[in-house]
Amino acid sequence: MSRVLIIDDEENLRKLIARVISLEGYTVQQAATMKEGLQVMEREPINVVVSDVKLPDGNGIELTAMLKKQYPAVEVIVLTAYGTIQDGVTAIKNGAFDYLTKGDHQEKIIPLLSKASEKALLQQKVQHLEARLQDRFGFGHILGQSKRIQESIALARKVAPTDTTILLLGETGTGKEIFSQAIHYESDRKAKPFVAVNCSAFPKDLLESELFGHAEGAFTGATKAKKGYLEEAQEGTLFLDEIGEMPIDLQAKLLRVLETGEFYRVGESKARRVNVRFIAATNRNPEKESEAGNFRKDLFYRLSVFSIPLPPLRERREDIQALAEYFVRQFSQKTKKPVAAMSPAFLQALRVHPWKGNIRELKNVVERCVILNDLNVLEADMLPYDFNAYDSTGLEEGVWTLAAAEKKHIRQVLAFARGNKTQAAKLLGIGLTTLYQKIKDYALQADAPEARQ
Numbered sequence: 097m098s099r100v101l102i103i104d105d106e107e108n109l110r111k112l113i114a115r116v117i118s119l120e121g122y123t124v125q126q127a128a129t130m131k132e133g134l135q136v137m138e139r140e141p142i143n144v145v146v147s148d149v150k151l152p153d154g155n156g157i158e159l160t161a162m163l164k165k166q167y168p169a170v171e172v173i174v175l176t177a178y179g180t181i182q183d184g185v186t187a188i189k190n191g192a193f194d195y196l197t198k199g200d201h202q203e204k205i206i207p208l209l210s211k212a213s214e215k216a217l218l219q220q221k222v223q224h225l226e227a228r229l230q231d232r233f234g235f236g237h238i239l240g241q242s243k244r245i246q247e248s249i250a251l252a253r254k255v256a257p258t259d260t261t262i263l264l265l266g267e268t269g270t271g272k273e274i275f276s277q278a279i280h281y282e283s284d285r286k287a288k289p290f291v292a293v294n295c296s297a298f299p300k301d302l303l304e305s306e307l308f309g310h311a312e313g314a315f316t317g318a319t320k321a322k323k324g325y326l327e328e329a330q331e332g333t334l335f336l337d338e339i340g341e342m343p344i345d346l347q348a349k350l351l352r353v354l355e356t357g358e359f360y361r362v363g364e365s366k367a368r369r370v371n372v373r374f375i376a377a378t379n380r381n382p383e384k385e386s387e388a389g390n391f392r393k394d395l396f397y398r399l400s401v402f403s404i405p406l407p408p409l410r411e412r413r414e415d416i417q418a419l420a421e422y423f424v425r426q427f428s429q430k431t432k433k434p435v436a437a438m439s440p441a442f443l444q445a446l447r448v449h450p451w452k453g454n455i456r457e458l459k460n461v462v463e464r465c466v467i468l469n470d471l472n473v474l475e476a477d478m479l480p481y482d483f484n485a486y487d488s489t490g491l492e493e494g495v496w497t498l499a500a501a502e503k504k505h506i507r508q509v510l511a512f513a514r515g516n517k518t519q520a521a522k523l524l525g526i527g528l529t530t531l532y533q534k535i536k537d538y539a540l541q542a543d544a545p546e547a548r549q
């Protein structure tokens with residue numbers, strides 16, 4: 097049941113209305129002036145306001161405009177004096193749900209209030225859902241404190257509320273799709289559709305009809321006319337992922353939509369119009385692709401009016417730990433396991449990994465470890481083979497070489513033999529002179545100060 101606020105300085109009338117309304121089960125608040133009314137609004141979750149037009153410190157018509165601006169989900173009913181219909185009409189223009197003339201309000205107020213509160217509650221629900229969508233898909237859930245990602249987020253936030261076409265540039269798994277969603281959910285188009293199309297997912301001919309739609313009988317199998325993704329995204333946002341994979345003749349048609357909003361469904365000769373905001377993404381270098389003739393230059397220039405680079409994970413290693421912690425929590429919840437800690441060796445291995453698949457790869461690796469983990473700590477040996485194949489002491493160059501593995505092995509054997517080189521050489525199956533040579537070559541003396549004769 098909704099909460100109602102009555103604002104009227106005529107105490108008897110206000111109390112009477114309050115009684116009638118509360119008998120119907122509504123929770124009622126009262127105020128004698130506009131100021132008092134606004135104070136109640138700040139304090140209480142009101143759904144419907146019933147206000148007199150004439151108030152000691154203002155009037156209900158102006159109040160309506162103020163309330164609708166500040167609390168768009170709240171509905172307002174104004175009470176007008178007999179013979180002042182114009183006031184009611186102006187109030188409706190200002191956003192009031194309806195007006196009631198004093199005198200005949202007794203029998204009309206309850207049905208009107210019931211309709212207004214139904215609308216207000218529905219609007220409140222929509223607002224709540226929109227806020228949840230924004231929480232789920234907005235910039236808030238794009239993690240990263242590094243300068244690089246913060247710069248990308250700042251650029252995206254700035255351009256989000258505009259209608260500008262955006263080009264997101266980044267390797268696979270760097271977050272191009274979640275950025276495009278966040279841009280949509282922080283724009284005025286958030287209540288309209290967000291449609292994502294992966295251009296590499298369709299063969300050439302199919303991509304055109306999927307994107308632009310087709311007429312009935314346009315090709316074999318087109319038994320019914322069909323809207324394309326472009327029309328599905330009407331008034332919303334269309335995210336074109338892997339734009340670099342789009343066939344060149346289709347790129348020309350896309351450019352036309354970008355510039356004029358006009359397009360043709362396959363098999364139709366009548367142009368149609370759409371109002372769509374475009375976000376494109378590619379993991380290729382569009383400049384190079386257009387030089388090579390795989391990407392139309394005019395489309396490239398049109399798209400790159402506002403491009404946002406998304407950094408690869410290996411260029412923002414300082415974010416790895418926080419991202420990993422976030423994914424551990426996420427997958428622990430999903431698999432109903434207690435949230436595991438990450439051992440220092442595990443974290444170190446994550447920090448030095450090349451992350452060719454970027455955040456998607458990190459997410460998958462963490463998911464796998466959380467599933468495999470039976471203890472409360474994630475250990476380095478749970479990581480896939482390529483993580484443990486090299487020394488994870490922070491070296492990046494040359495970690496894949498056989499020499500790196502040999503160095504690591506010798507160091508471990510020396511440590512096992514507590515620095516006794518004769519014993520270590522025996523364990524390694526090599527001569528003492530060879531071991532000395534290798535210790536020298538790999539500068540192990542300095543690395544392993546514990547090593548002694």
Ligand SMILES: Nc1ncnc2c1ncn2[C@@H]1O[C@H](COP(=O)(O)OP(=O)(O)OP(=O)(O)O)[C@@H](O)[C@H]1O
Pocket residue numbers: 237238239240266267268269270271272273274275337379455456459
């Ligand atoms: N900064 C981030 N914070 C949290 N999660 C992220 C972040 N960036 C990416 N992710 C997650 O990583 C995964 C990959 O992101 P996304 O699909 O947006 O990447 P992409 O660049 O579009 O990849 P592709 O080019 O392969 O389509 C998703 O599950 C996404 O939720």
